[in-house]
Amino acid sequence: MGSTIEINDTLKLNRDEGLPQEPKLGETYAFRKAERRLYHLKPTRVFLVEERQGLWNFIGHAEIIELTIDAAKDETRGKFRITKIYSRDYAQTINKHEAPAGKGLSAEG
Numbered sequence: 001m002g003s004t005i006e007i008n009d010t011l012k013l014n015r016d017e018g019l020p021q022e023p024k025l026g027e028t029y030a031f032r033k034a035e036r037r038l039y040h041l042k043p044t045r046v047f048l049v050e051e052r053q054g055l056w057n058f059i060g061h062a063e064i065i066e067l068t069i070d071a072a073k074d075e076t077r078g079k080f081r082i083t084k085i086y087s088r089d090y091a092q093t094i095n096k097h098e099a100p101a102g103k104g105l106s107a108e109g
Helices: 088-098
Strands: 010-013 028-034 046-052 055-070 075-085
Touching: 010 028, 010 055, 046 075, 055 088
Parallel strands: 010 046
Antiparallel strands: 028 075, 046 055, 055 075
16 A cells, blocks of 8 residues: 655635635735645745636745644645735736646636
8 A cells, every 4th residue: 555645836725715805915824625735835835826616816826834734634724825926917827828728717707
């Protein structure tokens, strides 16, 4: 029996999981995700992505400053600090080119 370890470079959240309504540069926020997950830790950045109705909307960069994996609850929780917020134009471009095929939020979204 073995394990596969995947370290995520993207923190994809919806509002219920901890994405703030109005993300602010330099602020720290708590998050909670179902299942066990590993993320790059500070000082390495992760992409901060809003999940909206199954679509990806790249917000900017964050640093994971606290991470707890709860095997009994099969969940991951922690804290992240926003280190960069993309302009609207840049977010539209990265949504088009970096989101999984067909999952990037369009300008109309």
